[in-house]
Amino acid sequence: MSAVAPTTAEPDALREQPLERVIRDHVEYVVLGTAHVSPASVAAVKAIIEHEAFDAIAVELCPSRAQSMRDPEAFRQMDLYQVIRQGKTGLVAASLVLSSFQKRLADQYGVQPGAEMLAAMDGAAAQQRPLWLVDRTVSTTLRRAWRSVSWWQRMGLAGGLVGSIFDRSEVAEQDIEQLKQRDLLEGAFSEFASNSEPLYRSLIAERDSYMTARLREEAGQLAPRADGTPRKVLVVIGAGHLPGLVKQLQTQTGAPAQLCQQLDQTPAPARWPKWLALGLVLAIFATIGYAFYRNPSLGTHALEQWILLTGGLAAAGAIVAGAHPLSILAAFVAAPLKPFRPGIPSGAISAMVEAALRRPRVGDFDTLRDDIGHWKGWWTNRVARVLLNFFLVCFGTIAGEYIAGFHILRSVF
Template sequence: MNEPDPRQGAQTAGPRREVVVGDHRYLLLGTAHVSRASAEEVRREIESGAYDAVAIELCDARHAALTNAGELAQMDLFQVLRQGKAGMVAANLALGAYQQRLADQFGIEPGAEMRAAIESTAAAGLPLALIDRNIGITLKRVYRRIPWWQRISTMGALFASLLSSDKIEESDIEKLKEGDMLESTFNEFASESAAMHEALIDERDRYMAAKLLAAPGARHTLVVVGAGHLKGLAGYLEAGMDAPRETIERLDHVPPGARWVKWLPWAIVVLVFAGFALGFSRSTGLGQQMVVEWVVINGALSALGALIALGHPLTVLTAFVAAPITSLNPTIGAGMVTAAAELWLRKPRVGDFSTLKSDVTRVSGWWKNRVSRTLLVFVLSTAGSAAGTYIAGFRIFGQLFGG
């Protein structure tokens, strides 16, 4: 069933599908996350009084971000760096910035339909279920599922989206709720990266279906999800699950990385030290030359990354000094050292946290805001150090075995 509810007539814009599982009825309402019409439609549906529960495509973390305006102001940036979460925080900001940029064109907040669902559900005194998987787990599972080269291209495409100045018409956003266009879009996406599609879309469809089936207390539930999840979620609900709670636990598990990835940094350290030893065994001059090249190449590229991020001059110097050392110690990265230096030298102000979400919607804002600039220092100095490690390593072995 994919027809408008006759109670709403021509006002209903979003695709919808009703699924009956035993005594429970689910009305799946597909929305566009930056659509004004979607937010209004969600509010109308809840206020109709036809439902005894509401479920929405949010996890605890995204719900907190949407309802707690001061969440970013409470972020301990040093703790983020120490826990190795700086890259993920930067990726989340980039994702949010892209959605915010679209939303700014139409004068509506990103996730306005979810906020409408939260507010209307509370006003109606109905139970609210958060059925999506934690965004951090989803991103980690995507990271684990795709090859290293695709990780680089994906991050590049994500940040490149911030540079785009293309305008999108609101009518085009509304068309994104038409099932055929969405299905063809995701089919094309799957052909390019089936693993990414599974982790981002299919797994979450299964997860949300499992969450609904694991706690079916309500008789008639309104389920507010992005329109791209409509078909998959309906399919999993209709197919049923023997053990939904086990499905939830399985999809919440982050698989460990490949062993060779874990040991690769240590292998590089051993090879570099072996190269130094072999170089000194041949001649003191050759050994010294290789050490100098290691320091200069590794340090200079990491410092260049910090410089591109407009880090403090002492942060740039820190990158040059730290990168050649941290590259030989896989337990700590150059980015953590340089970002910590930047954080100490230019402590973010309260205003930087309060304007962070809006600042990162503009390319210049990433460099203007002290919080996002610290994250840029981390990402770019880390990338520079990584590049320097491989370039310097190849030069060392080129001099030893290049003839």
């Protein structure tokens, strides 16, 4: 394993671009670091593909992201019912926030997000070279990042994401160039990633290891040259990954397939929040039962408090989201019954009713990334309103449970 120098003079487009070369296992990896929104990076990718002959081209994409770049209209096929039923609402919302961040940069500088990755994919197709998609899926990365930090940090992340949606300030050109020094995900979470070692590890370091393992796995399928010279692979990645990936290429050991499998696993969530919530609900219902034992009218009053506060605040969340009257009713009915259907949040029930009554139109999907950048868009876009309804109803239900529990305990004891 060693670093090598190019054998010929590099084109002008490659000068001052982050570029490293590493030979490992009879394969020369030419690692080009890019900014995901940069005309210079697009030019650099095109220049190096034209300048050198490669046996394969690898990009910092997973299959789903590559498909969305190839076919932007595939987003229209998103099934909101399945998103809600499978518990992926938060992941979809986070992905939308990231795309909104990318789009803001693209609108300002006239380059589509990931244009350099598209250039690499087009180059592989034009030269009929294998294309390797080596990145971990965004959903896995976000899950591992979310699970890696404390509850308070999660609240800060959620607040930071919401704030970034409505930030309309322009991004300075020097900041665009600084994206070459960090990953796009780290750029979107910059304040938190720089101050949180677990978050940085999930967003950056783990993906360095994962992409290195994927490169080794794919390279193992390349037949050796008859003359013994190394095969050559172009690796196009965000420049924030370049130092870590180069180091991993030089030092990583272990079976690559096993490493990928380990890094693809989502850590089990902490159990104490569920046990705490369950204990609270059991204590509240035990108190209601005790109230009925002492005095039926006292028990009836406690039960009314539970229904009115949980159902009322959940319904209030739906009202704030501008939901249909039947969606509001669904929130009111579902919230008090939440303890009897664990794993199915009241927000999911209300959101599914909303999606059924006000089915998103094709135009809603087409304008979704634009609409969520303005606060009014969350109410006018039917897809965004379903997501907003989900989160506000869940928030209202949780608030109602704690407030109801406090009032019930105080009234009985």
